[in-house]
Amino acid sequence: MGIATGSTEPPTVDSAMVERLTRRVASTSGRSSTITAPFTGKPLAELPQSTAGDVADAFQRARTAQRAWAAVSPRDRVAPFLRFHDLVLDRQHEILDILQAETGKARRHAFEEVYDAAAGTLYYARQAPRLLRRRRVPGAMPGATRAYVNQHAKGAVSVISPWNYPLALPVGDAVPALIAGNAVVAKPDTQTALSALWAIDLLIEAGLPEDLWIPVLGEPAEIGDPLIDHADYVAFTGSSAAGAKIAQRAAGRLVGCSAELGGKNPAIICEDADLDWTIEGALRACFSNAGQLCISMERVYVHDAIFDEFTERFAEAARGMELNTRYDFSADMGSLTYPRQLDRVTEHVDQAREKGATILSGGRPRPDIGPLFYEPTVMTGVEPTMTACSEETFGPLVSLYRFTDESEAIDLANATDYGLNASVWTRDTARGRRIAERVSAGTVNINEGYGATWASYGGPMGGMKRSGLGRRHGAEGLLRYTEAQTVASQHFVGFGGTPGMDGATFAALLTRGARLMKRFHIR
Template sequence: MASPTVERALPQTLVDRLVSHVASGGGETATVSRPFTGEALAVVPVSTSDDVLAAYERGRAAQAAWARVPVGERVKPFLRFVDALVDRRDEILDLIQLETGKARRHAMEEFLDVALCSLYYARRAARLLRPRRRQGPLPGLTRVRELRHPKGVVAVIAPWNYPFALGPGDVVPALMAGNAVIHKPDTQTCLSGLWVVDLLVGLGLPRDLWQVVVGEPDEIGDPLVENADYVAFTGSTRGGRAIAEKVAPRLVGYSLELGGKNPMIVMADADVERTARGAVRACFTNAGQLCVSMERMYVHEDVYDRFVARFVELVKGMRLGTGLDFDAEMGSLTFRRQLDAVVRQVDQAVEKGATVLVGGKPRPDIGPLFYEPTVLEGVDEGMEVWADETFGPVVALYRYRDEDDVIARANDTPYGLNASVWTSDPARGRRLAARIQAGTVNINDGYGAAYGSYDSPMGGMKQSGVGRRHGAEGLLKFTEAQTVASQHILDLAPPGDMSFERFADLMANGVKVMKKLRIR
């Protein structure tokens, strides 16, 4: 079902101001299109390898001064940013929709993510980065402090599917930690990140601290990665491997959030109505172009028929549309290549015997890149959709009977990003969750409960990533830890004329004393 179209023009003055923040010598340009219609949205300058090198040079100069600014002062632009973001909500929601094609309710998730994550780190950065006292080898005689220093200039490579959340979401903590950032968004979805740069510069962030380069990896990828002091990448597993290989010779740190083939488990005691509604969000948010969305659903045989009937009914009634309002439940895919991949996987599955319960077709009557939310049965290991990440509005259903069996099937994948368990017994759900090999597991929710818990780390196991965003690690990964220890009164050697043998006996017996007194 299609929702009405609501169109608003993107002011050219805004576009001109945003693209002025691209680090480019003004040579070639690229066109950002509207996924809803295929029409041009904006023309942006393209960066060259020389532009990237110049950006690093400016960034290093800006970072040296920024690192000397006390953390309490560094966070002030970001506290102002949270208020400004709320005040200009409609502007950024329009922009996200126009460049990605997603429904407004899903653009709103990006808005909330950036606002809440920025506020989390702005409130906690000073505490996380302050010098910490640590225990030395000799209590009272060795004083130890752990210091945190910024990495330097960080490369943030952001994906196209959540450009507002997953670009600024890494850039903001990197900046608060005292770094400069060279940010490469996808060209198609670069405007929302540029919007944040423009806003923060107006709120007092030094201009050269956050620089944006736009271009294809073949042109600017090597200088971007080869000059970084740390790389934060969100994207495909194939892309993550390439990043790791590139930085390995220099022993530069990196974090990678990669792909997933995420399982959802519906237990026999699950509330069918609540679970079916939750499954719609879990599978079809952003037309399935979400690394933590559900693509495999395992439903206990006792509730399978009731659940599937209700789930299919809800999916049939979903509203698809291009409106810049909250009416549509699902928007468009972003790229033609993504639509082609979805068509290929579904068509191949049907040719090999899978059944389409609902959906299964492109919807050019709504827009050039729309595809119906699709539910499949009868998918097996001979089909591409069985194991490969679809990254589109497609989910496969499977029956199960035994808890051990469903855990084994859920874990039978090289990925381990996210999972979902639905049950009326949360304690049982937590026990089941602990057995799933995934970086986040949500109980009675698809992805938002874990992802939105900014005080807790988020990332993948196995081939779904390295490192974490959110929590303390999401900030501290952009720092180098340094231990400074000062020794007082006694040296760590025999005093006076004491023999080393006697000294060794005293030190060894001291271990027992410290154990008894619970000093260690």
Template structure:
């Protein structure tokens, strides 16, 4: 029995116990990218199962919203500790199902623990009714309430299957909602582990459901029946879901695709920049929404940075195991291997130069691909502008900082960026980058892990934000309750409309 098999038994037992189904269903296989082995199976849900899950969730939510925000926060606090209690099993499960190396799986469980702890501390204050000024001081007052929406649907991807099934759900649960998660079919078990742990933490039954199956089958009934949709995935799919959510007048938030840029400026700390750039490219084998696929290097440091970076990329230890020492794992599937290979082969055929990698590594794992560095990349190549979602990066020489900024912004995407320069200067440069998050002298962690700050994409990289106060309040319906304490705000007796207009004009000018 492998570590993956053991983790499944210890955490889940049987997948059937945790997936919501209304009847006996056909089954799908769970295949590990580490060795291509079929490990277990799970029931594939139908639209009726979505209806059942939402119905149960909605019934449970009526009681949950009456639970105090402090008691809801206590569940999140306990979950944060449970994640660490089950660290080994979670690492083994995520690795076995996704193929990422141990250090990258650790980022996932760390994120969930941090998110749970953050909202456990922050949610009660955010959800407390807030007094705000009324239109007439002393004569009026207003209070803002934040009510839960009801049932939040989370459609999560395969690349960070534990984090993205659970972290968004935690904010929704803290706000008083129920959650139905539809994970990617490649990584159903990680979402089930999320359900196991939130229930161990004390979340009442039926507040967190998992339905597994094809998005084209389960997505429409999920959107039709939910009160809000959170999606993480491709821009193309995000556009379709946004249309469906719009037709149902359902709130929608999404983190979508990216073609993220990293800038190495003339005053960059080169040694740190090389190490950081490698991490930015190879994390989760490049299958990270905020990983780097474009590097712009100022001419003044090109000859220093590029040889060191290429050498470092060639030294990346690619493996398919559970060892902490392995740097990068295989891609998730044969389809993803095909996409990455096609992008690189297209670039090579059109004149790109391969400085490192550029080939599959079938001797390591069925879907492994070498960390790849390209240069001489031109706009007619697919890899230049399309999201590759693999360990492939293109290097571009630029004359100065202005050109680096302009070229970084020359993309339909705007999810994440990394800038290596003087920290003070980096702030001003970062503010000019058209990306939802920008990390200075860090690959991506410093921005992602800033839990008090919002995270999301500009342009075609998304709509709405996770993290920060916004990441929780988006799952609420704001309500204003205002009171006129003495007299309705209208014309008093004996004054007349004209006199009243002059009084209001004087008041408004003074209030300004």
């Protein structure tokens, strides 16, 4: 593992910036929380903390602003978001520095967030006017009933986002909610809140009215329940355990909820895979953001015919990855973000080693680079009794397994309570699609680990089984924030027939009409 020299001091995260970014946080507590830089372990910023009362006040302010915002046509509502797209790209160096400073990720992985924030926003800014406009649907009686569907904003939405992708995830959930005509009260993770606060500041600079996107900061024990209890809809990204609790509480109020949760994602590498392409792609799939990615690959199933060659070359490639703390694009992988993640990775690796697994690369922390670095680790011989086999590690750890036929690989891939993301690697794309359709995951990539499905914004993204509820992206990702309303008007003939028509005649008329509509494919 190489170490490149370079500055470890974040060049843009200073007190003036922190003061500017935190001025919209709803906080009257007088309390603050110190966040630290994962690269160094040193204090990075002091962030204000919110109370339950601050959350209630934020929702009250948000609802006041939302009423005027919902009255703006979707075509006009998208204007700030089109400007936001350009500003994110123009000022990417600011946010790249912030992302690295508060997460410890490599700059190339921070750029994935920048691209996603811009491209995902542009998708909805382009598509929302069409998706939200009133649409006509078949009426009860052709020619006599005219029926339309309107999409109304839900009101004030909670967006609760985690620390691992602190720009992409809050933007990805808040932007479609706002474009749909809602206001948002957002709780980013405190450790990585500066990225979300930067996005809020930038969008208001682009023209979003004040109080439509209000941030609150604090611990779930204090402000978690109020974020659900005051919301008209909840969008959550995080662990399966937390998602289940949030869904239960929201259900008690008959409030909608979407949740992207955990994953123990499989990759299936067929015997005809292009090994050069697959090894490069699998490294990204397993070790992007130091493996702290819900859709990264932790279980790799390799056909027996190529297992030995793939294993040798993949482990060698992992050993050659560059780890450093520089604010440039030289690192292949960065740091873990929290000490608890380092502890979890260490626990999974050490237990597997003690129970007989073979470590092919990595397998140790690297405090010589930074306090939370851990080497990209590849293992074989991982058995079901080992936590690394079944539990989500959420770190730079991947286990390799042999398979001999396609059905066996699919069964192994599906042998989990999770179903978020998967990948299939083969030169035969048609074969890859056939395999993909048999994998129980919300997204399946062919010859790519996660980017192909994630960045196809027109397609829904989310999990099956314990990996989530609902979908982000696509039409579903926007319309989840709306209430559908059907309005129908009746003309010429009513549902009691024409004046003076008896019931038997009317029933016979409708029966004949139903047969004719079927015959001529009107229905």
